[in-house]
Amino acid sequence: MNIENLTEKRIAVALGDFDGMHRAHQTVVTGADHVVVYCVNNKFSLLQKSIFEKRFPNTVFADFNELKNLSGEEFIEKVLIEKFNAGIILCGFNFRFGKNAGWSAVDLRKYLETKDIWVRILEHLDFKGEPISSTRIRKALSAGEIEQANDMLGYNFTFEAEVIEGDKRGGAVIGFPTINQHLPDSLIIPKFGVYESRTFAAGKEYKSFTNIGMRPTWRVEKPLCETNIFDFNGNLYSENVRVELIRYLREERKFSSVDEIKEQLNYDKSCII
DSSP: OOOTTGGGSOEEEEEEOOSSOOHHHHHHTTTGGGEEEEEOSOOOSSSOHHHHHHHOTTEEEOOHHHHTTOOHHHIIIIIIIIITOEEEEEEETTOEESGGGOEEHHHHHHHHGGGTOEEEEEOOOEETTEEOOHHHHHHHHHTTOHHHHHHHHTSOOEEEEEOBOOOSHIIIIISOOOEEEOOOTTSOOOOSEEEEEEEEETTEEEEEEEEEEOOSTTOOSSOEEEEEETTOOOOOTTOEEEEEEEEEEEOOOOOSSHHHHHHHHHHHHHTTO
16 A cells, blocks of 8 residues: 555544454454554465455555564554654554563553543454454364354454366366465465365356365365366466365275265265355
Protein backbone atom coordinates (compact mmCIF):
# COMPACT_ATOMS: atom_id res chain seq x y z
CA MET A 1 0.00 0.00 0.00
CA ASN A 2 1.25 3.47 -0.88
CA ILE A 3 1.48 5.55 2.29
CA GLU A 4 3.01 8.72 0.81
CA ASN A 5 -0.22 10.70 1.12
CA LEU A 6 -1.41 9.31 4.45
CA THR A 7 -0.28 12.35 6.41
CA GLU A 8 -2.74 14.62 4.56
CA LYS A 9 -5.48 13.55 6.99
CA ARG A 10 -5.67 11.79 10.34
CA ILE A 11 -6.50 8.15 9.88
CA ALA A 12 -7.38 5.04 11.87
CA VAL A 13 -4.61 2.46 12.27
CA ALA A 14 -5.14 -1.16 13.37
CA LEU A 15 -2.06 -2.66 15.04
CA GLY A 16 -1.21 -6.32 15.43
CA ASP A 17 0.58 -9.43 14.24
CA PHE A 18 -2.54 -10.60 12.34
CA ASP A 19 -1.17 -14.08 11.60
CA GLY A 20 -4.13 -15.52 9.74
CA MET A 21 -6.46 -12.57 10.37
CA HIS A 22 -8.73 -14.86 12.41
CA ARG A 23 -12.07 -13.83 13.92
CA ALA A 24 -10.49 -12.08 16.90
CA HIS A 25 -8.19 -10.13 14.58
CA GLN A 26 -11.17 -9.20 12.42
CA THR A 27 -12.80 -7.44 15.38
CA VAL A 28 -9.72 -5.21 15.53
CA VAL A 29 -9.94 -4.23 11.85
CA THR A 30 -13.70 -3.73 11.73
CA GLY A 31 -14.34 -1.26 8.93
CA ALA A 32 -11.02 -2.15 7.29
CA ASP A 33 -12.04 -0.36 4.09
CA HIS A 34 -11.32 2.84 6.00
CA VAL A 35 -8.59 1.59 8.36
CA VAL A 36 -4.90 1.11 7.64
CA VAL A 37 -3.90 -2.36 8.86
CA TYR A 38 -0.32 -2.16 10.16
CA CYS A 39 0.94 -5.74 10.22
CA VAL A 40 3.85 -5.67 12.68
CA ASN A 41 5.16 -9.27 12.74
CA ASN A 42 4.80 -10.78 9.27
CA LYS A 43 4.59 -14.52 9.91
CA PHE A 44 1.76 -15.72 7.59
CA SER A 45 1.58 -19.27 8.96
CA LEU A 46 -2.24 -19.31 8.71
CA LEU A 47 -2.94 -17.02 5.76
CA GLN A 48 -0.30 -16.58 3.08
CA LYS A 49 0.74 -13.05 2.21
CA SER A 50 -0.61 -13.05 -1.37
CA ILE A 51 -4.14 -13.84 -0.14
CA PHE A 52 -3.77 -11.45 2.83
CA GLU A 53 -3.01 -8.58 0.44
CA LYS A 54 -6.06 -9.32 -1.71
CA ARG A 55 -8.43 -9.50 1.25
CA PHE A 56 -7.00 -6.49 3.10
CA PRO A 57 -5.65 -4.06 0.49
CA ASN A 58 -5.24 -1.32 3.10
CA THR A 59 -2.39 -3.22 4.74
CA VAL A 60 1.09 -1.86 5.40
CA PHE A 61 3.61 -4.61 6.17
CA ALA A 62 6.19 -3.49 8.70
CA ASP A 63 9.91 -4.10 8.42
CA PHE A 64 10.41 -5.65 11.85
CA ASN A 65 14.15 -5.01 11.74
CA GLU A 66 13.37 -1.29 11.66
CA LEU A 67 11.03 -1.59 14.64
CA LYS A 68 12.67 -4.04 17.01
CA ASN A 69 15.03 -1.54 18.63
CA LEU A 70 12.57 1.34 18.91
CA SER A 71 11.39 2.20 22.40
CA GLY A 72 7.66 2.35 22.99
CA GLU A 73 7.75 6.13 22.83
CA GLU A 74 9.79 6.11 19.60
CA PHE A 75 7.33 3.68 18.00
CA ILE A 76 4.42 5.96 18.86
CA GLU A 77 6.13 9.17 17.75
CA LYS A 78 7.97 7.96 14.65
CA VAL A 79 5.48 5.40 13.32
CA LEU A 80 1.99 6.17 14.57
CA ILE A 81 2.22 9.96 14.60
CA GLU A 82 4.90 10.93 12.04
CA LYS A 83 4.40 8.12 9.52
CA PHE A 84 0.64 7.58 9.73
CA ASN A 85 -0.67 10.77 11.37
CA ALA A 86 -3.00 8.45 13.30
CA GLY A 87 -6.17 9.85 14.84
CA ILE A 88 -7.50 6.51 16.11
CA ILE A 89 -5.53 3.42 17.15
CA LEU A 90 -7.15 -0.03 17.23
CA CYS A 91 -5.41 -2.99 18.89
CA GLY A 92 -6.06 -6.16 20.87
CA PHE A 93 -5.84 -6.37 24.65
CA ASN A 94 -2.59 -8.37 24.43
CA PHE A 95 -0.79 -6.17 21.90
CA ARG A 96 2.76 -5.34 22.98
CA PHE A 97 5.33 -3.16 21.27
CA GLY A 98 8.60 -1.30 21.78
CA LYS A 99 12.00 -2.85 22.43
CA ASN A 100 11.67 -6.23 24.18
CA ALA A 101 7.87 -5.81 23.97
CA GLY A 102 8.13 -3.46 26.93
CA TRP A 103 4.94 -1.46 26.28
CA SER A 104 1.35 -2.70 26.51
CA ALA A 105 -1.92 -1.58 24.94
CA VAL A 106 -2.76 0.20 28.20
CA ASP A 107 0.59 2.05 28.08
CA LEU A 108 -0.25 3.09 24.54
CA ARG A 109 -3.59 4.51 25.64
CA LYS A 110 -2.08 6.41 28.59
CA TYR A 111 0.64 7.96 26.42
CA LEU A 112 -1.82 9.17 23.79
CA GLU A 113 -4.48 10.49 26.17
CA THR A 114 -2.87 13.96 26.11
CA LYS A 115 -2.37 13.99 22.32
CA ASP A 116 -6.03 13.80 21.29
CA ILE A 117 -5.52 10.33 19.80
CA TRP A 118 -8.12 7.76 20.79
CA VAL A 119 -7.00 4.17 21.50
CA ARG A 120 -9.61 1.43 21.25
CA ILE A 121 -8.53 -1.81 22.96
CA LEU A 122 -10.46 -4.92 21.91
CA GLU A 123 -11.03 -7.74 24.40
CA HIS A 124 -10.48 -11.41 23.53
CA LEU A 125 -13.04 -13.34 21.48
CA ASP A 126 -13.97 -16.82 22.75
CA PHE A 127 -14.68 -20.05 20.89
CA LYS A 128 -16.05 -22.94 22.94
CA GLY A 129 -15.17 -21.17 26.18
CA GLU A 130 -11.54 -20.31 25.38
CA PRO A 131 -9.96 -17.31 23.63
CA ILE A 132 -9.31 -17.59 19.90
CA SER A 133 -5.60 -17.41 19.12
CA SER A 134 -3.26 -18.24 16.25
CA THR A 135 -1.60 -20.86 18.46
CA ARG A 136 -4.92 -22.58 19.10
CA ILE A 137 -5.79 -22.57 15.38
CA ARG A 138 -2.40 -24.06 14.46
CA LYS A 139 -2.97 -26.86 17.00
CA ALA A 140 -6.38 -27.59 15.49
CA LEU A 141 -4.91 -27.76 11.98
CA SER A 142 -2.12 -30.09 13.14
CA ALA A 143 -4.74 -32.36 14.72
CA GLY A 144 -6.92 -32.49 11.60
CA GLU A 145 -9.67 -30.49 13.30
CA ILE A 146 -10.21 -28.42 10.18
CA GLU A 147 -13.81 -27.50 10.92
CA GLN A 148 -12.89 -26.03 14.31
CA ALA A 149 -9.93 -24.21 12.75
CA ASN A 150 -12.23 -22.75 10.08
CA ASP A 151 -14.74 -21.65 12.73
CA MET A 152 -12.00 -19.78 14.58
CA LEU A 153 -10.51 -18.32 11.40
CA GLY A 154 -13.89 -17.10 10.19
CA TYR A 155 -13.16 -18.54 6.73
CA ASN A 156 -11.92 -21.83 5.27
CA PHE A 157 -8.20 -22.56 5.59
CA THR A 158 -6.90 -21.55 2.18
CA PHE A 159 -3.79 -21.76 0.08
CA GLU A 160 -2.88 -20.86 -3.48
CA ALA A 161 0.09 -22.26 -5.34
CA GLU A 162 1.37 -23.07 -8.79
CA VAL A 163 0.19 -26.36 -10.29
CA ILE A 164 3.22 -28.55 -10.95
CA GLU A 165 3.62 -31.66 -13.06
CA GLY A 166 3.25 -34.98 -11.30
CA ASP A 167 3.74 -38.59 -12.33
CA LYS A 168 0.31 -38.65 -14.05
CA ARG A 169 -0.80 -41.84 -12.28
CA GLY A 170 -3.97 -40.13 -11.03
CA GLY A 171 -5.63 -39.88 -14.42
CA ALA A 172 -3.94 -42.50 -16.54
CA VAL A 173 -3.76 -45.33 -13.99
CA ILE A 174 -6.33 -44.65 -11.28
CA GLY A 175 -8.98 -42.64 -13.13
CA PHE A 176 -8.83 -39.71 -10.70
CA PRO A 177 -6.74 -36.96 -12.34
CA THR A 178 -5.25 -34.51 -9.84
CA ILE A 179 -3.54 -31.16 -9.75
CA ASN A 180 -0.33 -31.23 -7.73
CA GLN A 181 0.85 -28.33 -5.56
CA HIS A 182 3.31 -27.62 -2.77
CA LEU A 183 2.09 -25.58 0.18
CA PRO A 184 3.77 -22.16 0.47
CA ASP A 185 6.88 -22.37 2.65
CA SER A 186 5.62 -20.12 5.45
CA LEU A 187 2.20 -21.75 5.72
CA ILE A 188 1.50 -24.37 8.39
CA ILE A 189 1.10 -27.89 6.99
CA PRO A 190 -2.24 -29.34 8.16
CA LYS A 191 -2.47 -32.91 9.40
CA PHE A 192 -1.65 -35.36 6.62
CA GLY A 193 -4.71 -36.98 5.11
CA VAL A 194 -7.63 -36.55 2.75
CA TYR A 195 -9.88 -33.48 2.94
CA GLU A 196 -13.10 -32.40 1.37
CA SER A 197 -12.10 -29.20 -0.42
CA ARG A 198 -13.21 -26.47 -2.78
CA THR A 199 -11.04 -25.50 -5.74
CA PHE A 200 -11.23 -22.22 -7.63
CA ALA A 201 -10.18 -22.65 -11.25
CA ALA A 202 -11.00 -20.96 -14.55
CA GLY A 203 -13.16 -18.43 -12.72
CA LYS A 204 -15.39 -21.04 -11.07
CA GLU A 205 -15.70 -22.89 -7.76
CA TYR A 206 -15.61 -26.70 -7.87
CA LYS A 207 -16.15 -29.43 -5.31
CA SER A 208 -13.02 -31.51 -4.84
CA PHE A 209 -11.01 -33.61 -2.46
CA THR A 210 -7.38 -33.05 -1.54
CA ASN A 211 -4.73 -35.41 -0.23
CA ILE A 212 -1.97 -33.70 1.76
CA GLY A 213 1.08 -35.71 2.75
CA MET A 214 3.86 -38.00 1.64
CA ARG A 215 1.67 -40.37 -0.42
CA PRO A 216 2.64 -43.72 1.19
CA THR A 217 1.81 -45.87 -1.85
CA TRP A 218 4.08 -43.92 -4.23
CA ARG A 219 6.14 -41.94 -1.77
CA VAL A 220 7.33 -38.38 -2.46
CA GLU A 221 10.27 -36.50 -0.89
CA LYS A 222 8.32 -33.49 0.47
CA PRO A 223 4.67 -32.99 1.42
CA LEU A 224 2.46 -32.78 -1.64
CA CYS A 225 -1.11 -31.55 -2.14
CA GLU A 226 -3.01 -33.59 -4.73
CA THR A 227 -6.52 -32.39 -5.58
CA ASN A 228 -9.12 -34.16 -7.68
CA ILE A 229 -11.52 -31.52 -9.03
CA PHE A 230 -15.02 -32.83 -9.71
CA ASP A 231 -16.42 -32.24 -13.21
CA PHE A 232 -13.37 -30.35 -14.46
CA ASN A 233 -11.35 -31.30 -17.55
CA GLY A 234 -9.10 -28.29 -18.18
CA ASN A 235 -5.31 -28.03 -18.12
CA LEU A 236 -4.06 -26.03 -15.11
CA TYR A 237 -0.31 -26.67 -15.34
CA SER A 238 1.75 -23.63 -14.25
CA GLU A 239 -1.37 -21.75 -13.14
CA ASN A 240 -1.83 -20.40 -9.62
CA VAL A 241 -4.85 -22.21 -8.16
CA ARG A 242 -6.62 -21.61 -4.84
CA VAL A 243 -7.82 -24.52 -2.69
CA GLU A 244 -9.92 -24.34 0.49
CA LEU A 245 -10.07 -27.20 3.00
CA ILE A 246 -13.58 -27.96 4.32
CA ARG A 247 -13.61 -31.25 6.23
CA TYR A 248 -11.11 -33.93 7.26
CA LEU A 249 -12.14 -37.27 5.78
CA ARG A 250 -9.41 -39.75 6.71
CA GLU A 251 -5.71 -40.36 7.26
CA GLU A 252 -3.29 -41.26 4.50
CA ARG A 253 -2.82 -44.97 3.99
CA LYS A 254 -0.74 -47.32 1.88
CA PHE A 255 -2.69 -49.35 -0.67
CA SER A 256 -1.81 -52.80 -1.97
CA SER A 257 -3.31 -52.41 -5.45
CA VAL A 258 -4.74 -49.90 -7.92
CA ASP A 259 -8.19 -51.45 -7.49
CA GLU A 260 -8.00 -50.84 -3.75
CA ILE A 261 -7.11 -47.19 -4.38
CA LYS A 262 -10.02 -46.78 -6.81
CA GLU A 263 -12.46 -48.28 -4.33
CA GLN A 264 -11.30 -45.92 -1.57
CA LEU A 265 -11.35 -42.83 -3.79
CA ASN A 266 -14.84 -43.62 -5.04
CA TYR A 267 -15.95 -43.91 -1.42
CA ASP A 268 -14.23 -40.62 -0.54
CA LYS A 269 -15.99 -38.89 -3.42
CA SER A 270 -19.36 -40.34 -2.38
CA CYS A 271 -18.93 -38.71 1.03
CA ILE A 272 -18.81 -35.29 -0.64
CA ILE A 273 -21.19 -35.24 -3.60
